[in-house]
Amino acid sequence: MPWLLIIGIVVVIALVIIYYINQIQVLSNQIENSWAQIEVQLQRRAELIPNLVNVVKGYAKHEKEVFENVTKARAAMMQATGRAEKIRASDQLSTALKSLFAVVENYPELKANQNFLALQEELTNTENKIAYARQFYNDAVLRYNNMITTIPGVWFAGGRKPKEYLEAPKGETAPPKVEF
Amino acid sequence: MKVNIYEFTEKNKRDSYLLILFFFLALIFIAWLIGEIFAPDLSLLLVIFAFLYCSFDTLISYFYGDKIVLASVRARKANPQNPKEKMLIDVVEELSLAAGIKKMPQVYIMPGSDINAFATGRDPENSSVCVTEGALYNLNRSELSGVIGHEITHIRNYDVRIMTLIATLIGVIGLLSYMLVNSLAFGGGRRKEEEGEGWLILVAFLIALVTPIVSGIAQAMLSRRREFLADMGSADLTKNPEGLASALEKIKEMNEGKLNVSESVSHLFFTDPNKSPLDELFATHPPLDERIKVLRSL
Numbered sequence: 230m231p232w233l234l235i236i237g238i239v240v241v242i243a244l245v246i247i248y249y250i251n252q253i254q255v256l257s258n259q260i261e262n263s264w265a266q267i268e269v270q271l272q273r274r275a276e277l278i279p280n281l282v283n284v285v286k287g288y289a290k291h292e293k294e295v296f297e298n299v300t301k302a303r304a305a306m307m308q309a310t311g312r313a314e315k316i317r318a319s320d321q322l323s324t325a326l327k328s329l330f331a332v333v334e335n336y337p338e339l340k341a342n343q344n345f346l347a348l349q350e351e352l353t354n355t356e357n358k359i360a361y362a363r364q365f366y367n368d369a370v371l372r373y374n375n376m377i378t379t380i381p382g383v384w385f386a387g388g389r390k391p392k393e394y395l396e397a398p399k400g401e402t403a404p405p406k407v408e409f
Numbered sequence: 410m411k412v413n414i415y416e417f418t419e420k421n422k423r424d425s426y427l428l429i430l431f432f433f434l435a436l437i438f439i440a441w442l443i444g445e446i447f448a449p450d451l452s453l454l455l456v457i458f459a460f461l462y463c464s465f466d467t468l469i470s471y472f473y474g475d476k477i478v479l480a481s482v483r484a485r486k487a488n489p490q491n492p493k494e495k496m497l498i499d500v501v502e503e504l505s506l507a508a509g510i511k512k513m514p515q516v517y518i519m520p521g522s523d524i525n526a527f528a529t530g531r532d533p534e535n536s537s538v539c540v541t542e543g544a545l546y547n548l549n550r551s552e553l554s555g556v557i558g559h560e561i562t563h564i565r566n567y568d569v570r571i572m573t574l575i576a577t578l579i580g581v582i583g584l585l586s587y588m589l590v591n592s593l594a595f596g597g598g599r600r601k602e603e604e605g606e607g608w609l610i611l612v613a614f615l616i617a618l619v620t621p622i623v624s625g626i627a628q629a630m631l632s633r634r635r636e637f638l639a640d641m642g643s644a645d646l647t648k649n650p651e652g653l654a655s656a657l658e659k660i661k662e663m664n665e666g667k668l669n670v671s672e673s674v675s676h677l678f679f680t681d682p683n684k685s686p687l688d689e690l691f692a693t694h695p696p697l698d699e700r701i702k703v704l705r706s707l
Contacts, residue, residue, distance in 0.1 A: 361646075362507075365506065365508075
C-alpha cells in the first residue's frame, strides 16, 4: 500500500513538471510564431511598395520628395537587423506611406484607378496585420514573462530570462491601425 | 479582462458539454414520459430510441451545424475578385491574427439589406464568419473591423460551438414538446380513468408547456451576456471601440428588421435580425443604445 501511494505521488509530481515545462515552451513558441508573422508582412509590404510608387508616379509626377521618402524608408527597413530596429524602421516606413496616401487625396483620377485601389487595400491589409501581430506578440510576451517569473512557473523556467516587448511608436499606447 | 478571457473560454467549453448532457437527460425523460403514458411495455424501447436519436442529432449539429446554419440563410462564399468582398476577407484575416487564431475562418455573404453578421463553427480552427450584403455595402473599414472583431471574439471564446449547438438543440426540444402536447390533447384522456395516473399526464403536460419557455429565457440570458463580452472583446482587439459603436449607430438608423431568418438561429446574429415588440425577457441581445453607451464609455 505505501508503495502505491509513493508511486502515485511521484506520477503526479512528474505530470505537474511536464505540464509546466510544456506550457513555457508553448508560450515561447507563440512569441516566435507571431514574430514570423510580422516578418512575412514586412516582406510583403516591401514587395508592394515599388508597384505602388509606379502607379502613383503615373499621375503625380511632381511629388518627388514623397516618393524619395518612401523609397528611402523602405531601403532602411530592408537593411535593419534585430527585432527592435526592424520595428522602428517599419514605423518610419508607415509614416512615409501615410504622407504618400495624403498626397494622393489631391489626384481624383488616381483615386478612381482600380489598380491603385487594389494596392491601397493590400497595403492597408499588411499595415494592419503588422499592427495586430505586434499586439499579439506583446500579449504573448506578457503571458510568457508572467509564467516564468511567478510561482510555480519560475521553478521550471530553468533561468530563462523575460523577453522584451516590441515598443509602440512614441506617444501611442497600441500599434497604430490605419485606413489609408 | 485579459486573464478573464482565458478562464471564460474554459468555462464555455465546459458549459457546452454540460448543455449536451442536460439535453440528453431532458429528451430521455420526455421519451420515458411518453412511454409511461401511452405504452408502458415499450417505454424502454422508446428511451433507447430517444438516446440514439439524440446522439445522432448532437453529432450532426456538432460537425455539420455550421453548414446547416449557413445553408439556411442562403449564404455564399466571399469572392476575393470583388474589391468590397476582398476588403472583408482582409479584415477577417487581420482580426484572426490579432486574436491568435491559427487558421482564419471562412468568409460568407448572405442576402439582405439589413446590417448584420454571425459566426458559426465547432472550434476556432473550424469556423466561419458571415455578413449580410447590407453590412458589406454600408459599413466602412473601421466599422466592419468592429463587427468582425465581435464575431472573432465569439469564435475565440468558443461561443460559436455553444451557440450553434443551442440553435439546433432548442429546435428539437421545441418540436418534441409540441408533439407531446398534441398527443396528450388527442389521445391522453383514455388511460387516465383506467390506471389512475392522471398526475403523470398533468406533469407531462406542464413540462411540455414549460420546457420551451424556460429554455428560451435561459438561452436569451446567456446570449445577452455573451454579446456584451463580445463587444468588449472587439474593442480590446481593434483598440478602437468607436468603430463598433458607429456600426451600431448605423444599425439603429438603417435596419428594418426584415432579415428572413428562423427563430432558432436568430441568437447567432450580431444584432437581433427580427425586430419584434417581444418581451424583454426573450430578447437575445442587449438594447443597441446600451451597447453603444458602454462602448463609448471605454
